[in-house]
Each structure stands twice: as structure tokens, then as C-alpha cells.
Amino acid sequence: xxxxxxxxxxxxxxxxxxxxxxxxxxxxxxxxxxxxxxxxxxxxxxxxxxxxxxxxxxxxxxxxxxxxxxxxxxxxxxxxxxxxxxxxxxxxxxxxxxxxxxxxxxxxxxxxxxxxxxx
Amino acid sequence: xxxxxxxxxxxxxxxxxxxxxxxxxxxxxxxxxxxxxxxxxxxxxxxxxxxxxxxxxxxxxxxxxxxxxxxxxxxxxxxxxxxxxxxxxxxxxxxxxxxxxxxxxxxxxx
Numbered sequence: 001x002x003x004x005x006x007x008x009x010x011x012x013x014x015x016x017x018x019x020x021x022x023x024x025x026x027x028x029x030x031x032x033x034x035x036x037x038x039x040x041x042x043x044x045x046x047x048x049x050x051x052x053x054x055x056x057x058x059x060x061x062x063x064x065x066x067x068x069x070x071x072x073x074x075x076x077x078x079x080x081x082x083x084x085x086x087x088x089x090x091x092x093x094x095x096x097x098x099x100x101x102x103x104x105x106x107x108x109x110x111x112x113x114x115x116x117x118x119x
Numbered sequence: 120x121x122x123x124x125x126x127x128x129x130x131x132x133x134x135x136x137x138x139x140x141x142x143x144x145x146x147x148x149x150x151x152x153x154x155x156x157x158x159x160x161x162x163x164x165x166x167x168x169x170x171x172x173x174x175x176x177x178x179x180x181x182x183x184x185x186x187x188x189x190x191x192x193x194x195x196x197x198x199x200x201x202x203x204x205x206x207x208x209x210x211x212x213x214x215x216x217x218x219x220x221x222x223x224x225x226x227x228x229x
């Protein structure tokens with residue numbers, strides 16, 4: 001069965017960086033795009049960016065450009081989200097979520113990773 | 120930037136009653152709209168895609184309708200496990216937008 005398993009919770013200081021992983025299993029890793037969506041406490045869902053695991057191409061929401069890096073390791077079917085220059089406003093649960101290449105609705109989600117940024 | 124507006128923000132219903140949730144797009148999204156259910160402490164779960172197609176395993180009491188800019192998620196005879204927050208999401212355009220999701224409707228017990 002399809003599974004997306006994310007790394008554990010993180011606590012970071014303001015100005016630091018965080019790297020969250022998302023390990024995929026149960027399907028052909030390079031045939032589906034992977035997105036990152038975040039959710040601040042008590043808030044809605046915010047789309048951050050997308051990576052094509054096949055070629056590694058990426059695209060980000062303008063808000064996060066220059067601060068987020070998405071990479072993938074096809075050998076381990078894992079994608080990584082690196083967010084730098086953290087502030088308290090980055091405190092959120094970060095989700096990876098899968099879509100097909102043609103239709104960007106999210107059929108499978110990771111369990112979420114809580115990133116807490118403290119000053 | 121395209122926006123999705125969900126209404127109402129909170130909907131109070133009794134178990135066994137029906138519920139109707141709305142999602143309005145600021146521009147035409149054709150039928151490229153999905154609905155998700157999120158319970159506290161859990162990741163969102165895909166319910167509906169292509170405006171009206173139920174995802175695998177979703178009970179038949181959930182149905183979606185609409186096209187263009189007006190969409191509806193209907194829950195026939197709400198069950199206890201249905202109390203959650205519901206989000207709509209449009210995927211008509213590339214690239215996706217930061218605001219690809221609506222702000223959510225909380226379905227609560229009356």
C-alpha cells in the first residue's frame with residue numbers, strides 16, 4: 001500500500017534551518033510528483049512547493065522562493081524539504097503529499113512533521 | 120491570484136441530518152476541484168476529486184457537485200465520524216498557488 005512516512009518533530013531557533021524527510025513506498029516513486037503543504041497551529045493549509053522525483057525539477061510558491069529547497073533521493077525513494085532563516089511564523093505542521101503529473105489533487109499524505117521555531 | 124471561499128466557516132448539525140458545504144472560486148476552475156476531510160491531529164484525507172468523483176473507500180453519503188466557480192459538498196445523514204474540518208482545493212492551473220486551498224469549513228455537532 002502507498003505510504004509516505006515523514007521524519008520526526010523538530011525544535012529550532014530563529015534563524016536556523018530545518019530539513020524534513022518524506023520516505024515513499026508502495027508505488028513507483030518517479031511516477032508521481034511530491035508537494036509540500038504546511039499548516040500553522042489552528043490555521044488552514046498552505047501550499048509551498050513541488051518536486052518531480054523523476055528529473056528533480058522544482059517549483060515554489062513565491063512566498064517561499066529563496067528560502068526552501070526540495071531534493072530527492074531516488075535510491076531511497078525519499079524527498080527532502082529544507083527551510084532556512086526560520087522565524088516564529090514558520091511554526092507549523094509540514095506535510096508531504098503526492099499527486100499525479102496531470103492532476104494536482106493530493107491522494108496520499110504523510111503523517112505530518114511539527115516544526116517549532118523558538119526565539 | 121485565484122481564491123477559494125468556503126462557506127459557512129462553521130456548520131452545526133445533528134447526527135443523522137444532512138450537511139451542505141460550499142466552495143466558491145474567484146475564477147473558473149472547470150471541474151478541477153477536490154474536497155478533503157481533516158480531523159484533529161491527522162493529515163487531510165482526499166474525499167472528492169474532479170468535483171464529483173469519490174476517492175477510493177469514501178462512503179457514498181459524501182457527494183460533490185458543481186463546475187466553473189460554484190461547488191458543493193453534501194453529506195447525507197452525518198455520522199459521528201464526519202465531524203471534522205473540510206477543505207476544498209482547486210487544481211485548474213499550473214503552477215499551483217499558495218492559496219490553492221479554501222480556508223475550511225468546520226462541521227460540528229449541534
